[in-house]
Amino acid sequence: xxxxxxxxxxxxxxxxxxxxxxxxxxxxxxxxxxxxxxxxxxxxxxxxxxxxxxxxxxxxxxxxxxxxxxxxxxxxxxxxxxxxxxxxxxxxxxxxxxxxxxxxxxxxxxxxxxxxxxxxxxxxxxxxxxxxxxxxxxxxxxxxxxxxxxxxxxxxxxxxxxxxxxxxxxxxxxxxxxxxxxxxxxxxxxxxxxxxxxxxxxxxxxxxxxxxxxxxxxxxxxxxxxxxxxxxxxxxxxxxxxxxxxxxxxxxxxxxxxxxxxxxxxxxxxxxxxxxxxxxxxxxxxxxxxxxxxxxxxxxxxxxxxxxxxxxxxxxxxxxxxxxxxxxxxxxxxxxxxxxxxxxxxxxxxxxxxxxxxxxxxxxxxxxxxxxxxxxxxxxxxxxxxxxxxxxxxxxxxxxxxxxxxxxxxxxxxxxxxxxxxxxxxxxxxxxxxxxxxxxxxxxxxxxxxxxxxxxxxxxxxxxxxxxxxxxxxxxxxxxxxxxxxxxxxxxxxxxxxxxxxxxxxxxxxxxxxxxxxxxxxxxxxxxxxxxxxxxxxxxxxxxxxxxxxxxxxxxxxxxxxxxxxxxxxxxxxxxxxxxxxxxxxxxxxxxxxxxxxxxxxxxxxxxxxxxxxxxxxxxxxxxxxxxxxxxxxxxxxxxxxxxxxxxxxxxxxxxxxxxxxxxxxxxxxxxxxxxxxxxxxxxxxxxxxxxxxxxxxxxxxxxxxxxxxxxxxxxxxxxxxxxxxxxxxxxxxxxxxxxxxxxxxxxxxxxxxxxxxxxxxxxxxxxxxxxxxxxxxxxxxxxxxxxxxxxxxxxxxxxxxxxxxxxxxxxxxxxxxxxxxxxxxxxxxxxxxxxxxxxxxxxxxxxxxxxxxxxxxxxxxxxxxxxxxxxxxxxxxxxxxxxx
Amino acid sequence: xxxxxxxxxxxxxxxxxxxxxxxxxxxxxxxxxxxxxxxxxxxxxxxxxxxxxxxxxxxxxxxxxxxxxxxxxxxxxxxxxxxxxxxxxxxxxxxxxxxxxxxxxxxxxxxxx
Numbered sequence: 001x002x003x004x005x006x007x008x009x010x011x012x013x014x015x016x017x018x019x020x021x022x023x024x025x026x027x028x029x030x031x032x033x034x035x036x037x038x039x040x041x042x043x044x045x046x047x048x049x050x051x052x053x054x055x056x057x058x059x060x061x062x063x064x065x066x067x068x069x070x071x072x073x074x075x076x077x078x079x080x081x082x083x084x085x086x087x088x089x090x091x092x093x094x095x096x097x098x099x100x101x102x103x104x105x106x107x108x109x110x111x112x113x114x115x116x117x118x119x120x121x122x123x124x125x126x127x128x129x130x131x132x133x134x135x136x137x138x139x140x141x142x143x144x145x146x147x148x149x150x151x152x153x154x155x156x157x158x159x160x161x162x163x164x165x166x167x168x169x170x171x172x173x174x175x176x177x178x179x180x181x182x183x184x185x186x187x188x189x190x191x192x193x194x195x196x197x198x199x200x201x202x203x204x205x206x207x208x209x210x211x212x213x214x215x216x217x218x219x220x221x222x223x224x225x226x227x228x229x230x231x232x233x234x235x236x237x238x239x240x241x242x243x244x245x246x247x248x249x250x251x252x253x254x255x256x257x258x259x260x261x262x263x264x265x266x267x268x269x270x271x272x273x274x275x276x277x278x279x280x281x282x283x284x285x286x287x288x289x290x291x292x293x294x295x296x297x298x299x300x301x302x303x304x305x306x307x308x309x310x311x312x313x314x315x316x317x318x319x320x321x322x323x324x325x326x327x328x329x330x331x332x333x334x335x336x337x338x339x340x341x342x343x344x345x346x347x348x349x350x351x352x353x354x355x356x357x358x359x360x361x362x363x364x365x366x367x368x369x370x371x372x373x374x375x376x377x378x379x380x381x382x383x384x385x386x387x388x389x390x391x392x393x394x395x396x397x398x399x400x401x402x403x404x405x406x407x408x409x410x411x412x413x414x415x416x417x418x419x420x421x422x423x424x425x426x427x428x429x430x431x432x433x434x435x436x437x438x439x440x441x442x443x444x445x446x447x448x449x450x451x452x453x454x455x456x457x458x459x460x461x462x463x464x465x466x467x468x469x470x471x472x473x474x475x476x477x478x479x480x481x482x483x484x485x486x487x488x489x490x491x492x493x494x495x496x497x498x499x500x501x502x503x504x505x506x507x508x509x510x511x512x513x514x515x516x517x518x519x520x521x522x523x524x525x526x527x528x529x530x531x532x533x534x535x536x537x538x539x540x541x542x543x544x545x546x547x548x549x550x551x552x553x554x555x556x557x558x559x560x561x562x563x564x565x566x567x568x569x570x571x572x573x574x575x576x577x578x579x580x581x582x583x584x585x586x587x588x589x590x591x592x593x594x595x596x597x598x599x600x601x602x603x604x605x606x607x608x609x610x611x612x613x614x615x616x617x618x619x620x621x622x623x624x625x626x627x628x629x630x631x632x633x634x635x636x637x638x639x640x641x642x643x644x645x646x647x648x649x650x651x652x653x654x655x656x657x658x659x660x661x662x663x664x665x666x667x668x669x670x671x672x673x674x675x676x677x678x679x680x681x682x683x684x685x686x687x688x689x690x691x692x693x694x695x696x697x698x699x700x701x702x703x704x705x706x707x708x709x710x711x712x713x714x715x716x717x718x719x720x721x722x723x724x725x726x727x728x729x730x731x732x733x734x735x736x737x738x739x740x741x742x743x744x745x746x747x748x749x750x751x752x753x754x755x756x757x758x759x760x761x762x763x764x765x766x767x768x769x770x771x772x773x774x775x776x777x778x779x780x781x782x783x784x785x786x787x788x789x790x791x792x793x794x795x796x797x798x799x800x801x802x803x804x805x806x807x808x809x810x811x812x813x814x815x816x817x818x819x820x821x822x823x824x825x826x827x828x829x830x831x832x833x834x835x836x837x838x839x840x841x842x843x844x845x846x847x848x849x850x851x852x853x854x855x856x857x858x859x860x861x862x863x864x865x866x867x868x869x870x871x872x873x874x875x876x877x878x879x880x881x882x883x884x885x
Numbered sequence: 886x887x888x889x890x891x892x893x894x895x896x897x898x899x900x901x902x903x904x905x906x907x908x909x910x911x912x913x914x915x916x917x918x919x920x921x922x923x924x925x926x927x928x929x930x931x932x933x934x935x936x937x938x939x940x941x942x943x944x945x946x947x948x949x950x951x952x953x954x955x956x957x958x959x960x961x962x963x964x965x966x967x968x969x970x971x972x973x974x975x976x977x978x979x980x981x982x983x984x985x986x987x988x989x990x991x992x993x994x995x996x997x998x
Contacts, residue, residue: 023961027912028935030960034913035931037956056931063932070939 024068032057082406090407096379097411099776100372104415104462105422106769107368112423112447112455113430114361118354119454120265120445126340127259129198130300134263135307135336137165137297137314143335145296145342149275149287151321151329152190152295158317161310163302164196167275167295168263174547174739175270177231177243180732181548181739184227184270185440187262188278188295191218194256196300197263203228204239204254207274215287218274221250225258227270245273247549247737248280263298265340266441290328298339307336353759360515360766363508364773365462370505371777372466374498376408378784380470387477400474405467412463420455423447469501499813502781503821506858509774510825514854516767519760521850532649532685533582534625535745539724540581541566541712541731548738556706558735563617563712565730571718576623578616579707582687583749587709589614589687594698595669596656602671608656609696611648612687615705621647621682623713631664631680639703647680652696676700690753713745720744771861778865782814786869790876798878810873811866822858829854897929897937899980902965902973905947911960912938938963946972 032053039049054060090097125131137155138145147155149167156165167190174181187193191209199206202225211218221243223232232238242249250273261268275287275295301310314334321329341347380387390400430445541562545555559577566575580589593607618634620626629650638645646668648656653663660681667675676698684694716723724742731740750757786793793806801809830851904910904918916934919927941947946969952962965973 024939026959027961028932030911030954030958031913031916031931031935033958034911034954034956034960037958058930058932060932063935066936067939070936071943 021068024064024071028057028060028064028067079406082403083410085403086407086410090410093379096375099780100375100411101415101418103368103371103773103776104412104459105419106772107365107462108416108419108455108459109422109426110361110364110419110766110769111458112420112451113426114354114358115454116423116427116445116447116451118358119448119450120443121341121350122354123450124448125338126263126265127261128263133163133301133303134197134339135299135301135310136339136342137299138335138337139293140331140333143337143348144293146293147295147297148290148293148328149295150290151293151332152297154321155297155314155317155334156190156192158320159299159310159313161302161305161313162299164192165297165299166190166193166196166263167297168193169275169278169295170264170267170269171278172544172547173246174544174737175243175245176247176737177241179736181244181737182231183547183739183741185267187269187272188275189272190275190295193272194222196298199256199260201254202257203236204252206254206256212274212276214276216277216280219245219248219250219277219280220253220274221245222253222272223255224260224262224269224271225256226268228255231270244737246280246547248277250277250280261444263296263339264342265444266346268440268442290325296342299336311336357762357766360512360763363512364766364769365458367505367508367512367770367773367777369462369465370501370508371773371780372408372411372462373469374501374505374777375780376404376466377469377473377498377501378780380404380473382788384473384477387474388481391477392480397475401471404470404474405464408467409460409463412459412467416455416459416463419459420452423451423455469497472497498781499817502777502817503824505777506774506818506821507825507828509770509777510822510854510858511829512767512770513774513857514767514826514829514850515763516770517850517853517857519763519767522760530683530685531583531749532626532683532687535749537715537717538623538625538745539714539716539720539727540743540745540748541710541714541727542581542741542743543710543738545708545710545738548735551708552706555708556703559617559702559710561734562710562731563619565734566712566714566727569716569723569726569730571723572714572716574619574622574713574715576617576620576713576715577702578614578620578624578711578713579702579705579709580614581711581748582612582614582685583690584711589697591688591695593671594652594656594696595671597667597669597675599669602669602673608668609652611652611696611698614687614697614699615702615707616699617702620699620713623715625715626685627683629660629681629683631678633680634701634703636703638701640706642704644674644676644704645679645701646676647682647699648678649682649697650684651694652698653678653681655696771857774858774861775865778814778818778862779869781817782811782866782869783872785814786810786873790873793873793876794878797876803874806873806876807870811870814866815862818858818862822855825858826851826854896980897933898941899973899976900927901934901937901941902946902969902976905963905965906970906973909952909962909964911952911954911962913960914954915963941969945969 032050035053035056036046036049039052040046044052057063126134128134136145137147139147146169147167152165152167156162156167159165168187170185170187172183172185175184176182191207191212194201194206195208201222204222206222207218207220211220223238228234228238238252239254241252243252244250256272262272278287299310301307311334314336318329318332318334322332338347341350387400391397424447427445427447430443545551545558550558563575563577566572580587582589589612591610592613593602593604594609594611595602595606596608599606599608614620616634618636618638621628621633628647631647633647634645648663648668650660653660656668657663657666657678663678663681666678668678669675682699685697686692687695687697714723714727724744728740728742731738789810793810796806796809900919900923901915904915904922907918907922910918912934915938916929916931919929938947938949942949942963945966947963948966949961949963951959954960
């Protein structure tokens with residue numbers, strides 16, 4: 001058996017179902033038995049008869065293989081032939097092949113990344129047993145995911161549609177295990193958490209509902225697998241060990257399985273502790289207050305219960321709550337949604353974003369297909385001689401089409417694998433990306449079988465799409481005509497099929513380029529906007545004094561010591577302290593209602609402003625680089641014994657007092673009725689999110705509003721790394737049990753800019769892809785136009801045509817199509833700008849700069865892509881050409 | 886055995902079609918039928934029948950289905966499809982023409998100079 005036929009046999013075995021093989025064997029054996037029966041009847045013994053029958057049959061193994069191949073038909077054989085021929089043909093025109101493969105690789109690469117995102121964030125449920133029965137419980141029209149603990153208890157005990165409802169919240173605590181404390185991220189969960197989710201411990205045991213006996217009754221801790229590996233080196237003896245959490249002793253009960261990442265998709269906690277002990281573990285809500293809404297709820301539906309039934313059930317309890325606690329739970333309504341992205345809070349924008357990216361990626365693939373389609377059609381026209389020759393030599397049209405299809409599939413599979421490879425690399429870097437420095441976000445985008453399947457299906461589908469384009473051409477080929485005249489003489493007048501393809505492609509690319517520009521412009525604006533502070537040359541030190549058990553007056557004293565310690569370092573220009581950091585996504589600046597001094601009834605409709613409130617130290621403005629427009633900063637005399645004072649921002653000053661100047665010295669009232677005097681006015685800034693409109697803000701002296709939350713801003717001209725090390729070292733000496741994080745302010749801001757950066761980068765990349773596709777498309781079209789009319793051009797030049805006329809003759813059409821496509825694309829882009837504005841920060845395609853940019857980009861691409869073909873057209877040497885024929 | 890003729894390439898398929906056209910048969914039965922209708926004068930190794938059979942099934946000229954042989958063994962039975970019947974007719978005509986032509990050519994006497 002030759003190597004090739006052995007290979008083919010193996011292929012055949014591979015592709016045929018095993019029962020077919022077994023059937024074949026059975027049939028051959030049955031033949032031998034029948035023969036033996038005959039021989040036995042003629043007087044031979046059974047054994048001898050069977051032996052003879054086998055000899056008569058001949059080479060059993062050989063015939064079995066041959067039969068097997070025959071059973072599969074000539075399909076594999078001719079497939080191999082087609083493949084060999086396709087490889088040869090494609091290798092002969094390497095330029096065409098590489099352009100085609102790269103084009104498709106771009107399309108498939110973009111799609112595999114987009115699909116993985118969609119798969120991870122939208123399609124794939126949480127990785128939990130029977131996850132399809134799990135739902136997040138949300139409240140009200142705003143779909144608030146956070147509920148109060150007393151409401152949770154009522155929902156848990158009074159509903160009948162759920163097997164169980166769990167409550168959880170994410171928080172941070174200082175963990176110390178015989179040494180320096182480190183900041184750890186944890187879930188505080190209800191006692192039934194692991195039981196309702198149906199998770200079994202990897203090591204030790206979990207806590208249960210029966211472990212809860214009131215506040216701080218269950219100081220237990222369950223480690224996550226990765227944290228156990230990294231922090232405790234996978235030591236199995238940790239079970240039963242006591243560690244200090246915010247200086248309170250907690251017992252390690254066990255370790256969760258490695259596959260369990262908690263109930264939110266984007267984050268794996270270090271450990272889980274019971275909610276009832278939450279106040280000792282960095283929890284921020286009061287479990288006994290119905291108005292304090294801090295826990296997220298996840299319910300597991302009973303088998304057979306529908307979402308509608310469960311919602312009705314929840315709302316029945318909601319009516320009871322509203323009637324019983326009208327002050328807190330008036331008009332309370334519940335709804336169910338998919339869990340994993342803080343209910344709809346993250347879910348909605350994430351779904352919109354992923355949807356947008358996926359549709360743009362599909363557009364890219366569409367453009368790539370149009371591109372390849374026109375390339376293939378052009379090629380088929382050039383190969384009309386070959387097709388005609390094969391037809392006249394007796395090949396069937398079907399066989400020729402199959403050959404062309406094989407080439408298309410070969411290209412689509414090669415391009416698809418290349419694109420998938422690139423996509424996987426991109427996904428790998430996404431998977432290990434830490435976008436938000438203060439919070440251990442993990443994007444679970446590791447590709448799975450579905451990603452590969454999607455890439456394969458898309459590659460094959462696009463191969464089929466662009467492979468179909470030349471079919472009509474081949475079916476129409478008249479061999480006699482072609483062989484006689486040398487090439488397809490039919491000149492397409494008007495808008496031919498290929499022209500339509502080019503216009504579609506250019507239009508799609510124009511949309512993508514518009515999207516890209518919108519995104520880049522949005523990013524530029526978000527970077528240039530005035531934050532109201534100066535993040536350069538500043539370090540941030542973050543801690544929460546409650547993590548080491550400080551409270552009340554002790555916290556204030558500790559903050560004083562921290563400030564003094566840092567100020568004592570050399571090279572420091574200013575050190576300030578605030579309780580909430582502007583643009584900190586995790587612990588946002590709170591807004592409170594403020595009233596004019598003259599307002600008597602302090603209710604929401606009468607409020608003059610809903611102002612962001614920060615409590616700051618005396619040197620905060622200098623350290624933060626926030627400009628004071630008028631008035632004074634706080635002094636040490638502005639303490640609890642002094643009258644209340646505040647510094648307000650410009651917006652607040654204008655809203656309450658009419659102007660910046662008249663604000664100083666004026667008074668306003670807080671919601672509790674106390675009068676506060678304005679001592680200064682600061683510039684406007686961004687407080688909660690980067691995209692917010694200018695809003696009112698006030699700063700109050702820390703000494704009048706003591707707090708545990710601590711952000712220290714260190715402004716210095718020293719190198720950040722060096723300074724960070726010094727600051728860290730000094731602060732650790734103050735209290736080893738107090739965990740700190742020290743980062744540059746720029747680094748911290750990355751978190752705030754995260755969303756708009758992700759959007760901008762992805763749109764930017766898609767736009768670049770679009771531009772590349774537009775380029776290859778126009779280039780292909782133009783060079784084809786030139787190569788097809790080379791002879792005609794030679795004659796024209798020989799007869800004295802000027803370069804201008806030649807260019808017009810060849811490229812006029814390409815330019816007209818380009819212009820048409822661009823106009824269509826820009827119009828579509830403008831129409832789709834609503835979608836773009838939604839996913840890109842401050843994005844609008846009506847921005848004149850964006851429009852001009854898109855037009856310029858398309859023209860530039862057009863010029864660039866036609867440059868080489870144009871040069872070739874102009875430099876045609878008539879003599880050489882005429883000699884060639 | 887020496888007086889048995891070697892089969893010309895391509896003729897086995899024709900013989901199979903012919904054998905099956907006389908009624909459904911299993912593989913061994915087809916073989917016996919071929920020996921019978923050719924008067925035992927063709928040399929076919931028994932196993933060689935099967936690649937041919939499967940080729941014909943694959944071209945949809947034969948249809949195969951499991952059945953039970955006369956002595957109660959499970960065996961694959963073959964029947965002719967409409968296409969198979971047509972093909973048998975064509976091939977038979979072709980063969981007859983070929984034989985006539987070749988025979989005529991071979992029986993031509995050398996021309997007298």
